Amino acid sequence: MKTTEGFFIRVYEVVRQIPSGRVTSYGAIARFLGAPGAARMVGWAMNQSHTHEAYVPAHRVVNRNGLLTGKHHFGGVNLMQELLENEGAIIDHNQILNFREMFWDPVEELGL
């Protein structure tokens, strides 16, 4: 069993806990998993998220600026934005305007 597999699954587990209408960042998840600075790995995990059995709401994970950096990895370039807007996000030019009030930090919400 590869060591990274556990890491990916951990990521998926966290992402699955993100409530509808809330979003978080790659870095926040990395910190929560005890791998600060490894935000890129979280991004890579999301890239492979479709391989996970359970549903992974990847659209609720954006970068620390609330920018929809991964929109191109969804079906269409508008899918991610639509999903988020459908959950109450206000987006303009791939940027979540109300990011601050939607932000959900796993470290705070799930335990430090």
Added chain:
DNA sequence: AACTTGACGGTCA
């Protein structure tokens, strides 16, 4: 086997 890329983020100039 070596080098580049990447759904990132913090720091320093």
Added chain:
DNA sequence: ATGACCGCCAAGT
């Protein structure tokens, strides 16, 4: 405020 750099490390070339 903006931009360059560096660390993180798996996957692709």
